Structures are given as C-alpha cells and as structure tokens.
Amino acid sequence: MPAGGIGGARFLQGLLAQVESDTEITVIGNTGDDIWLHGLRVCPDLDTVMYTLGGGISVERGWGREGETFTVKDELAAYGVEPTWFGLGDRDIATHLVRTRMLQAGYPLSAVTEALCTRWQPGVRLLPMTDDRAETHVIVDDPDGAVADDGSPQRRALHFQEWWVRYRASLPAHEIVLVGGDEAGPAPGVLEAIATADAIILPPSNPVVSIGTILQVRGLRDALRDSGAPVVGVSPIIGGRPVRGMADACLSAIGVETSAQAVGEHYGSRQHGGLLDGWLVDSVDDEVAIPDVIVEALPLLMSDPESTGRIAAAALHLAERLRP
Amino acid sequence: MPAGGIGGARFLQGLLAQVESDTEITVIGNTGDDIWLHGLRVCPDLDTVMYTLGGGISVERGWGREGETFTVKDELAAYGVEPTWFGLGDRDIATHLVRTRMLQAGYPLSAVTEALCTRWQPGVRLLPMTDDRAETHVIVDDPDGAVADDGSPQRRALHFQEWWVRYRASLPAHEIVLVGGDEAGPAPGVLEAIATADAIILPPSNPVVSIGTILQVRGLRDALRDSGAPVVGVSPIIGGRPVRGMADACLSAIGVETSAQAVGEHYGSRQHGGLLDGWLVDSVDDEVAIPDVIVEALPLLMSDPESTGRIAAAALHLAERLRP
Numbered sequence: 189m190p191a192g193g194i195g196g197a198r199f200l201q202g203l204l205a206q207v208e209s210d211t212e213i214t215v216i217g218n219t220g221d222d223i224w225l226h227g228l229r230v231c232p233d234l235d236t237v238m239y240t241l242g243g244g245i246s247v248e249r250g251w252g253r254e255g256e257t258f259t260v261k262d263e264l265a266a267y268g269v270e271p272t273w274f275g276l277g278d279r280d281i282a283t284h285l286v287r288t289r290m291l292q293a294g295y296p297l298s299a300v301t302e303a304l305c306t307r308w309q310p311g312v313r314l315l316p317m318t319d320d321r322a323e324t325h326v327i328v329d330d331p332d333g334a335v336a337d338d339g340s341p342q343r344r345a346l347h348f349q350e351w352w353v354r355y356r357a358s359l360p361a362h363e364i365v366l367v368g369g370d371e372a373g374p375a376p377g378v379l380e381a382i383a384t385a386d387a388i389i390l391p392p393s394n395p396v397v398s399i400g401t402i403l404q405v406r407g408l409r410d411a412l413r414d415s416g417a418p419v420v421g422v423s424p425i426i427g428g429r430p431v432r433g434m435a436d437a438c439l440s441a442i443g444v445e446t447s448a449q450a451v452g453e454h455y456g457s458r459q460h461g462g463l464l465d466g467w468l469v470d471s472v473d474d475e476v477a478i479p480d481v482i483v484e485a486l487p488l489l490m491s492d493p494e495s496t497g498r499i500a501a502a503a504l505h506l507a508e509r510l511r512p
Numbered sequence: 513m514p515a516g517g518i519g520g521a522r523f524l525q526g527l528l529a530q531v532e533s534d535t536e537i538t539v540i541g542n543t544g545d546d547i548w549l550h551g552l553r554v555c556p557d558l559d560t561v562m563y564t565l566g567g568g569i570s571v572e573r574g575w576g577r578e579g580e581t582f583t584v585k586d587e588l589a590a591y592g593v594e595p596t597w598f599g600l601g602d603r604d605i606a607t608h609l610v611r612t613r614m615l616q617a618g619y620p621l622s623a624v625t626e627a628l629c630t631r632w633q634p635g636v637r638l639l640p641m642t643d644d645r646a647e648t649h650v651i652v653d654d655p656d657g658a659v660a661d662d663g664s665p666q667r668r669a670l671h672f673q674e675w676w677v678r679y680r681a682s683l684p685a686h687e688i689v690l691v692g693g694d695e696a697g698p699a700p701g702v703l704e705a706i707a708t709a710d711a712i713i714l715p716p717s718n719p720v721v722s723i724g725t726i727l728q729v730r731g732l733r734d735a736l737r738d739s740g741a742p743v744v745g746v747s748p749i750i751g752g753r754p755v756r757g758m759a760d761a762c763l764s765a766i767g768v769e770t771s772a773q774a775v776g777e778h779y780g781s782r783q784h785g786g787l788l789d790g791w792l793v794d795s796v797d798d799e800v801a802i803p804d805v806i807v808e809a810l811p812l813l814m815s816d817p818e819s820t821g822r823i824a825a826a827a828l829h830l831a832e833r834l835r836p
Contacts, residue, residue, distance in 0.1 A: 283587070
C-alpha cells in the first residue's frame with residue numbers, strides 16, 4: 189500500500205484491525221515531503237505511519253507525538269535561527285537524531301526506517317518509496333511580492349513543507365515538482381512487494397503530493413500496472429472536498445477538479461494504462477463512474493476506528509472480488 | 513584568563529562584578545572535554561561559561577540550563593541508542609544543534625562560539641583554546657575486567673566525559689592524554705590576548721584537565737611565559753581537597769599531590785620556566801611557599817557572589833602589585 193501522511197496512517201489503523209494477525213502488509217511511504225531542519229532529517233510521512241501504528245501519535249493533532257513539548261524549538265527561536273514555522277517537537281527530535289546519525293554513518297533510509305520501527309513495532313513493513321533524495325517543491329508567486337523584469341510576479345520554488353506548513357497551502361501553486369524524481373529509484377523491497385502482493389490499496393492520501401509523488405519513483409508505476417494483484421483506491425475526496433488537509437490546493441495545481449470523479453479519472457483504469465481496478469467513493473458521490481473501474485459507494489469519513497475499519501474491509505472485499 | 517568548567521565560570525562571575533564595565537576580559541575556554549553525542553557537538557566548558565555569565569545556567573547543578581527538561585534524552589534511551597549516561601537537556605540541545613550545524617557548514621568553533629554568545633552576551637570575549645580537535649582521554653583498567661595476554665588488566669582509553677560523568681572519576685587513571693594535542697594550534701585571538709593582557713589569571717579550575725589541557729595548545733605555554741602581564745593563579749585545592757569536582761583523581765594521575773602547595777609547585781614560578789608570579793591559597797593553607805612566587809592566603813571558598821568577588825578582587829590586586 190503506497191501511503192502518505194495522516195489519511196494513510198488512519199486508514200492503515202483500520203486495515204490492521206480487519207486482517208488476520210499473520211497478514212503481511214507492506215506500506216510504501218512517501219518521502220517527497222522529507223526535509224532537513226536544523227541539521228536533522230525529518231520524514232513526516234514515515235513518522236506519521238510509524239507513530240500512528242506504534243501508538244505514539246498525537247491523536248488530537250494527527251501528527252507528531254502524544255504529550256509532545258517544544259522546548260528545543262523555542263530555544264532555537266531564541267537563537268534567532270530559521271526556520272521557526274515547523275513544529276519540531278522534543279520527543280520527535282530524538283527520532284530525527286537517531287535517523288540523522290544513521291544516515292550520516294552511511295545507512296540508507298530504508299535501513300534507518302527499519303531500525304526505528306524495531307522500537308515502534310507498527311505491525312506493517314514500512315518502506316520508504318526511495319532511498320534517494322527526491323523532494324517535492326511547489327512553484328508559487330514570490331510570497332514577498334518580488335517582480336520579474338517583465339513586470340510579472342517572480343516565481344519561486346518552495347519546499348513542500350514551507351508551502352504546506354508555513355503558508356497553509358494558501359499561495360496558489362503553479363506547479364508541483366519532485367526535484368530529483370527522475371533519478372529516484374525504488375527502495376529495496378518496493379517493487380518486489382508490488383509484484384507479489386495479493387491486493388494493492390491506494391488509501392485516501394493526497395493524490396498529488398502523496399500517491400502522485402510515490403508513483404514518480406522509477407519503475408513504480410509500471411510495477412503497479414504489471415502486478416497480478418487488483419488495485420483498489422479509496423477516494424480522499426467526499427462531496428467535492430478533501431476528507432482532511434488541503435488536497436484541493438494540490439489538485440488545482442495539476443488541473444484536476446476536487447471531486448471523487450475527477451481523482452478517479454486522474455488515476456484511471458488499469459485496462460487503459462491507468463492504476464485502478466476498483467474505486468471506493470463516499471455515499472454522497474454514488475453517481476461516480478469511471479470506464480472499466482468497479483466503483484462502490486459507502487460512507488468514507490474516517491471518524492472513528494470502527495468507521496475506518498468498515499472502509500478498509502470494503503476495500504479488501506472489493507479487491508477479493510476483483511482478483512483474477 | 514584560561515578557564516575550565518564550573519569553578520572557572522563561578523570565578524568569572526565574581527570577577528565581572530569587581531571590574532569596571534569597560535574592562536575587556538578574554539576567557540580562553542577548555543575544549544578538551546568536548547564530545548560528539550548523538551551526532552551533536554557538545555562543548556561543556558564553553559557552555560558552562562556562556563550560560564553562567566549569560567544568566568542561563570542551572571544555579572543548583574552548576575552545569576546545563578535552568579528549568580531544564582530531559583525529554584529528548586529519555587526518548588533516545590527508548591530507542592536503545594548509547595550513550596545514556598550524559599545529561600543532555602532539551603534546552604541545551606538547541607545550543608548543540610546550532611553549533612553542530614555551523615560546524616558542519618564549515619565555521620570554526622571560535623566563530624560558532626561568537627555566534628552563540630550574541631544571544632547570551634556573557635560580558636567577556638569567550639574563545640575556545642583551539643579550533644582544532646583535541647580530546648582528553650583517560651587511560652584506565654578495562655571497566656568490564658578484561659585481561660591482557662600476560663594476565664594483567666587490559667587498559668582502555670575512555671573519553672574524559674565517560675570517565676568523569678559515567679564513572680564519576682572512580683576508575684583510577686593511569687594517564688590522562690590530550691589526543692590530537694600535538695597538532696592543536698591556538699584559536700584566533702588566543703595568543704594576542706595573552707600577549708597584550710594587563711593581567712592573566714588562572715582561576716580555580718581543574719589543574720590537569722582544564723588548565724593543564726589549555727596549556728598543551730601549541731604556543732600557549734610560551735605565550736604565557738613571554739607575556740608582560742603578571743600571572744596570578746587561584747588554588748582549586750583547599751586544605752588538601754578540591755573546592756569542587758574530582759580534581760584529586762586527575763592530580764593523582766599525573767603524580768601531583770592534592771594540595772595547594774603541590775599544585776603551586778606543579779605550575780611553578782615564571783622565573784624558573786613555570787607559570788606563576790602570584791598564587792592565592794586558602795587561609796588554611798597559609799604555610800604554602802613556592803620559590804619566587806608571591807603567595808597570599810585568604811578564604812577561597814566561592815560560597816556566594818560576595819565571597820567569590822573578594823577572591824577575584826584579591827587576584828586583581830595581587831596582579832596589580834606584581835605588574836613590572
């Protein structure tokens with residue numbers, strides 16, 4: 189299962205509650221949002237999955253650690269060092285220190301993630317999409333109003349986190365680019381997991397900066413197309429609005445409407461070079477129809493573990509039905 | 513003034529209270545105790561001076577920050593990463609993050625220290641003794657009882673902090689070695705400060721691993737000998753015991769008795785190739801006599817700012833008297 193941040197992690201919680209305990213689940217995590225902050229390597233999506241499934245997540249915020257404090261962040265601000273807009277928690281920093289040290293010692297991110305997971309025991313095999321550096325940047329008009337020689341607004345590339353966290357995705361995105369994406373190969377185990385899966389689920393993660401980013405890793409899209417396993421997607425859009433987060437700001441950047449219909453079409457049918465065999469949409473979107481994709485409608489709001497479990501169960505049942 | 517940790521910092525507080533506000537004080541800080549911990553560069557002596565004079569020190573502990581918490585440390589232990597014996601506080605970690613990032617960007621430690629001091633405004637110019645890496649290691653019998661081929665205890669070199677903090681200096685030291693000391697040159701400004709000083713004070717810091725370490729920096733001992741300024745030392749030993757800390761364990765490693773007499777002799781008179789023109793000892797040690805060194809006895813316990821101020825004033829007055 190390729191997975192982004194909070195939506196993906198919540199969905200995984202529901203999924204784990206539905207399957208037999210010996211079911212092997214591999215999660216391919218988005219690393220395009222990863223960022224160096226104050227010399228520390230921060231991997232928000234991997235950590236959100238790890239903390240959520242390992243019982244360390246802040247349930248209220250959906251990211252970062254429960255009972256988190258921000259002493260280091262406040263002190264860094266007192267030194268006047270930038271950036272100050274990222275919510276780097278004290279507990280979280282220990283994770284980043286261990287990760288940074290291992291990376292600097294030469295371990296690939298996949299090995300680092302495995303090491304961190306020995307503490308958290310997330311109950312899934314968590315793989316970064318790639319061990320290579322590939323960072324999502326967002327092209328916007330200069331936030332400070334700088335103007336180019338021809339009088340038009342100067343464009344600037346912001347790291348995804350700066351656009352998302354600092355500006356709350358409020359600056360219209362002209363383009364979203366995975367810098368280094370052309371060279372990023374899959375982490376060990378990624379293609380094998382896809383090739384040998386019984387079912388592949390695209391959770392209700394951001395279709396652009398989570399799922400879309402993962403799909404840009406070399407060979408990954410082909411592996412999904414070639415896999416013998418059925419691919420079932422869960423719409424992150426309900427009634428024309430993102431379930432959570434600001435997916436609409438990302439979708440508009442790639443010219444896709446914020447609707448379950450449009451995202452389903454954007455993913456497309458596997459029979460026509462796309463990704464999907466099945467597509468779960470919310471009951472309010474029951475008119476959605478994608479050629480050669482089996483669409484099912486059910487309540488998709490992940491409001492509690494039970495409702496999330498029902499969605500995960502529906503995705504598994506649909507995959508079962510679609511298995512050749 | 514070459515200065516080590518807590519003793520040096522306390523003395524400096526007293527000194528600052530005694531001098532005119534436009535008096536320029538340069539502190540040459542010991543960096544032999546510096547250590548890499550969890551990928552962070554920690555400089556205990558520089559930070560103790562900076563925090564003490566900048567009002568950020570934990571008055572109770574004498575090291576680290578007031579109101580400190582240890583969340584990151586606890587989390588690192590939860591990941592099972594070593595070492596766990598160093599008291600790395602959350603507030604403190606921000607200092608180390610800024611320092612580590614600047615060092616990794618190529619700034620020398622002297623520039624990093626200056627940058628950190630723009631926040632703390634210690635009221636002195638704080639210079640590391642060297643920008644080069646020189647680390648104090650302590651040769652001990654293997655703490656786990658390993659035995660060499662000939663049946664004698666296997667010797668091991670511990671980083672000074674491991675010996676001092678983890679083992680509380682309880683393992684007898686066969687030798688104390690400044691690894692890299694032969695190649696360590698003085699940081700910018702160090703020799704100039706010594707050459708142009710009006711008075712040079714050796715505060716009641718550890719004579720071996722603070723003052724002794726600083727004196728091993730290339731050219732520093734010669735600069736002290738050649739300076740036109742009088743050199744006055746303040747004994748860190750009162751009545752045969754260290755004022756604070758475990759200086760006795762260090763002195764025995766270099767074959768020097770723990771007494772004001774022996775440490776004064778160890779420093780020696782400048783007229784005979786040593787360091788001292790004057791030597792302040794405690795009233796209980798008023799029988800101390802060092803050939804060609806002016807010895808004065810007065811209460812040396814730095815029990816409060818007033819008593820510390822009196823000691824600093826006595827050191828300044830003695831230097832004034834000794835000025836050629």
